[in-house]
Amino acid sequence: MIEENGGLMGTRHLSIDDYLRGIRERDSAALGQVITLVESNRSDDRAQAQELLTRLLPLTGGARRIGISGVPGVGKSTFIETFGLRLVDAGHRVAVLAVDPSSSVSKGSILGDKTRMEELASSDDTFIRPSPTGGSLGGVARKTREAILVCEAAGYDVVLVETVGVGQSETAVAEMVDFFLLLSLTGAGDELQGIKRGILELADLISINKADGDRLQAAEHARAELERALAILRPKGDDGWTPRVVTSSGLTGDGLDDIWAIIGEHHALLSANGALERRRQRQLLDWMWSLVDEGLRSAVREHPQVAETLADLENDVLEGRMTPTAAAENILGSFRI
């Protein structure tokens, strides 16, 4: 069987049925192996992963999918550890995944450093997985989306997807979750730290984190300011939800119950008005088309004739010798479109 499967190191002994049994039995070792399979770039692994995922699909969809973002220093690891432990205490099974396009095998993502979530990691009801490494953001996002499905099939009813706040990773995460929580900090003056351009639009909830000790008053002030600003700038969305602002402390746990209650409110509202179903359906089709786009783009870039002329075309465009339209037609022409 080893030879026939020819799979990934450490997973080669397992057939699809073995994997399925492991997932159904909520075996965390099997879960890790399946996610490793899903993350593999080998074409035989990918074929096996897709077959497995297709068989897991009926078991998926049951979790609250929650994105958590915030720049380094905002206290994400402590927040997730404390938040996750509370959820476990309340009877939930919690998976923590991550999207960090900057992570690599050598550096590891913030979640790679598991010692930062030691207590959470040691619970039987949690599964913590660092970001898939290497590749494009699109590749990392695909793997994390599929890992969400695997975790759901394995009975995790809360999936936290962390993003480190680099590049477009927040947008990618917002596209795979039901609810997006942005952690921020009070900064100097009125400016809030950790709110990048474009991110605010994604947030269903913003929490001013590290609201403890000396920082408490400043955090409450920032919360009120931000709430007022949001009321002006971000009225109710198409989904009927009005974004909220709270304070929290991963250290003391203050505010975490409120956050879970707000996530519950959001879930109840969007379930009742149909927006959650629409959001998930849209995400599925967007996911499909983003993979098509990415596949097409890399096929174009790797096409020998394009690869040969692309640098010259880009230069011609930048230096005003060719219109972008003509350059695009040239590229599409190489590709016989």
Add this chain to the structure above:
Amino acid sequence: MIEENGGLMGTRHLSIDDYLRGIRERDSAALGQVITLVESNRSDDRAQAQELLTRLLPLTGGARRIGISGVPGVGKSTFIETFGLRLVDAGHRVAVLAVDPSSSVSKGSILGDKTRMEELASSDDTFIRPSPTGGSLGGVARKTREAILVCEAAGYDVVLVETVGVGQSETAVAEMVDFFLLLSLTGAGDELQGIKRGILELADLISINKADGDRLQAAEHARAELERALAILRPKGDDGWTPRVVTSSGLTGDGLDDIWAIIGEHHALLSANGALERRRQRQLLDWMWSLVDEGLRSAVREHPQVAETLADLENDVLEGRMTPTAAAENILGSFRI
């Protein structure tokens, strides 16, 4: 020559050299014909348009490219008329273009109704052109981008690109201009009218318009509120520019000189720090790639095998019978990628 050219109705008598001469001589009839050529979807016209544009490229790049957005009712036409006339009085030559993906030959865009800008339209130093009609936003955007180049070659040193605030048209316009002005209105309570989700991120300047008569005080109050909100939520961008908030009245002309001065400040800052050059270069390459993407997407959708199976694939994905990854691979496979 008529037969050989086989061009567009009304333009068929002109060779590329005729067009070039007309543009160089700032003949507004020739300018209109060239833009009609650029807007044509006929493949022979498109080939001629690209040849012409390539020869015009050395003459382009000299205008302030300014996007002006705001939902219907915000007073855009009156604003543009008054603003444009002031610029003409100050010695500028002003072109007004529009991106309105909802416009059609029968309906016409807001600029199609030229009577709304009668005085501006009658000046010798202005050129007003309604939105290209029909087709996708991508197609409309390409035509408007090329029209900007033609206007620059014809010596217009200010190009105002209007968008009606529908769909993704603001994003498309922001991608083709140096400066993006959003017009807004005071609404009930603290909420501002006409600030759609995602649009705020694009604006270099927001003006609370119709700040005249009874509305003056409310507009000034809204301006102060919005300025405060922006200071919290949208700090300085990568380009070094901090977005501003002012009030204006297209009717009385109040605030319009300030707006032009702010546009000048922005231009001076971004020219000095290199951000304007980078912005334009990035726009050129993004434009090229967006055309490539669009060409690829329509080639995929029009591929017979994809066209036949797409609805089923989408259903399979939506109903949980197939993963988006497997569906994307199926589509790419039909397309032999």
